[in-house]
Amino acid sequence: MTSLRTIRGFAFDLDGTIWAGPGLLPGAAELVADLREAGVPVVFATNSSRYGSPAIAAALARLGIPAEPREVVAAFDLTADEVLGLMGPVPVLALGTDDLAGSLARAGHTLLPPDRWGEARAVVVGNDPAFDYGRLRAASRAVAAGATFFAVNLDARFPVSDGFDPGCGALAEAVATAARVRPIVVGKPHPKLFEEAVARLGCPAGSAAMVGDSQASDIVGGRAAGMFTVWVAPGEDVPALVEPDLAVDDLVELRRLWLDAGASCAR
Ligand SMILES: [Mg+2]
Incomplete structure (x- = not known):
């Protein structure tokens, strides 16, 4: 060994x-x-599909592990560039946190609200605290209509102090099931x-x-x-x-x- x-x-x-x-x-x-x-x-x-490296580094430091953003490699941070590399800057329907939307926007993508799903060239699914039936419908219709489907990760769960929370993968699989399309996974x-x-x-x-x-x-x-x-x-x-x-x-x-x-x- x-x-x-x-x-x-x-x-x-x-x-x-x-x-x-x-x-x-x-x-x-x-x-x-x-x-x-x-x-x-x-x-x-x-x-991580909710927060990028600066927020994660700050959380580590608060808990007693000093860390710089460059010491954190987060799937979150790689996602916008993955979309950019494959498609260039495109209209995106994103299910996720405001931080995820901000990261996509900073990379040059245009964020669409769910009711404009028909204009989406890409759908990006992160861990979305506001996930609901309307957002699932918008994302799955966009993907079924040909938007390229990205998932930040396919983790079913993540551990929390009193058990687990549903992960990004649980939401991405819902979109995949309804759209009948598998995602490109970044994490x-x-x-x-x-x-x-x-x-x-x-x-x-x-x-x-x-x-x-x-x-x-x-x-x-x-x-x-x-x-x-x-x-x-x-x-x-x-x-x-x-x-x-x-x-x-x-x-x-x-x-x-x-x-x-x-x-x-x-x-
Ligand atoms: Mg783990």
Whole structure:
């Protein structure tokens, strides 16, 4: 097994790995601080579809993990450019937060209200706190009529302090079902976010670790990107989709293993 001490950079998923709802998970702040102190770069690789990297970095800092926006790689931030790269600036019907609409507008796209779905060249679905039947109808009609369909991610859920909230994927699947069209997915497990994370870590993919709680997003995608995969599985009893390079109960255990690996290197 690749020793943890040969890893030159760590990419951490956020929801269910670094935090759950309003609080950090055990060991997160300590592990990130230790890695940084040892000169090992850290990025946060998140499927967030509600907020972009500046808001996420500020949230991390508030909770006790100082972070710069450039240390956060969010599917949110990649989405507007993905649409731009494939289509140029286009009229977009977006289901999502005001932040998502702002990000699309800043990239040069024109945002349409739901009642103008017929003018949409692209439909973008993020996690939409205002999701309702009218928005589902508008988005699915636009996609069925030929608008290109993008989902920020296909995560069914994200963990919060008292359980889970429906994820962007739950809403995107509703649109996909009604429109009978599959979306182009921007976030994990698709390669773009991992490639960006590895580029920001500044080391080869094989020397970079992807640490996350979702087998389908973090482990499958991290493996495909050539990264060392660490599955954080607090008591999960689910069949493995792909064997991770390392499985830990939480970041307390990962920190202990990383410190032990360092001690054995020093001997
Ligand atoms: Mg997660």
